[in-house]
Amino acid sequence: MIVLVNPRATRPKNRRLPLSVLALGAVLEGREEYAIVDGNVDEQPEKTVLSLIDKNPVELLGLTVMPGPQMAAAMEISRKIRALRPHVPIVWGGYFPSIYADATLNASYVDYAVRGQGENTLIELLEVVRGVRSPDSILGLSFKDRTFGMHRHNAERPMQGPDAFPWSPFHRLRVEQYLRPSFFGERTAAHHASIGCPFRCSFCGVHAAYGNRELMESPDRTVAILSHLKQTYGADSVQFYDMNFFMREDHARELAEQMLPLGMKWWCEARIDTMSRYSDATLDLLRRAGCKMIFFGAESGSDWALKEMEKGITTEQTLTVAERMQQHGIIPEFSFVIGNPRDPERDTRETLAFIRKIKTLNPASEIIMYHYTPVPQRGAMYGQIDGKINFPATLEEWATKRWMDFTLRIDPNTPWLKRKTKKLIENFETVVASRWPTVQDIAAPKWSRNLLRTLSAWRYWFRIYAFPHELRLAQRFIQLRRPKQESL
Known part of the structure; x- marks a missing residue:
């Protein structure tokens, strides 16, 4: 066995x-x-x-x-x-x-x-x-x-696409235990429809672990699996955990057309540059097929920092996506990793201002903020931090609080990020999360959202982020949900 x-x-x-x-x-x-x-x-x-x-x-x-x-x-x-x-x-x-x-x-x-x-x-x-x-x-x-x-x-194993392997043996589990309520539905499933990533963002280890090509599952198979989860177990929504769910527009359209009859709401991840080029007809089709929210790695509000990261996108593309998502009724969820080692103070200052610009353009945009924490790999960014971070050589050290916090980006304690800059990031995040409580918090009553919005309005308006004690107290009292900490 x-x-x-x-x-x-x-x-x-x-x-x-x-x-x-x-x-x-x-x-x-x-x-x-x-x-x-x-x-x-x-x-x-x-x-x-x-x-x-x-x-x-x-x-x-x-x-x-x-x-x-x-x-x-x-x-x-x-x-x-x-x-x-x-x-x-x-x-x-x-x-x-x-x-x-x-x-x-x-x-x-x-x-x-x-x-x-x-x-x-x-x-x-x-x-x-x-x-x-x-x-x-x-x-x-x-x-x-x-x-x-x-x-x-040993040498690396060439990656194979999902279609090369059999379906998941769902019958081995009590699937009903995993279909949890979410913003997307009462019984939300999870699915992975690709492997690998063709992009080489220098702070990310996905391409190092799973290859520099993205191999997609066929739309027929994806829809067949989702149909099985719906008909057999009652799933009514799904979260796709692919790094880049929309690599090709023709593939996206074919999948959306096949998903239309399912009537399932769904969440996925996508590239900003890719989605900025999709036609209005495709974006409208995605919404009608059930796409409710898309996670985007915006990473920085500074074009120079994006170039340092080898991200391959621009801030202008991010703004374009924010505006187009609003036009088509899809909520964008933008993630930022702030505190670029080259110039963390400048990156922080410019990114916080950029987030404000996104919120002005599309207030429904969800914002997730992390401190910049690289993984050990070859690449421009790692070369810049070489010698500044000595990554653990044992599991026991990785399990210490210092490195667990680093891994979870809670308090990474990176040598290039000054304490006052780190506090600014955290305080700004508290204010923004209060001014626009996440729509994914399905348990939060209306009065709690109104309270947070009222308490934070003056801070956001006057750009006063320091010492937001009243907001943190209110968030603890309300037990505000934080999407980025779901795994804790």
């Missing part, structure tokens, strides 16, 4: 379908005996895993791992299983080991790290644990060479 674990990553009310372990289960279905354990549902995943090991001949324990809370949960499970059942090989896959393979293998309780797409790597790794194949022959695998006391990182 193979045991696949999705370590706890979020609060129960925010859990979504564990797409990564479902994808692995899809290639095991019908050929291997396996079980899925989801820490977002199971309150004692370690106990469940131990029970499976004691009742079955478990050959491999696989964990999917994202940075942050899920990494800490994966450490806890892996440590316990290694201590109590040391004969079971443990493999980590997902974003964290794809980027931090050496730190992963530095843990005594992790035997293998799968980088990038894991479906075929998992199948081939089973041959290794069964003693019929050498680990150095498997693409995308990192492992411990105990003979020479070193880590070995």
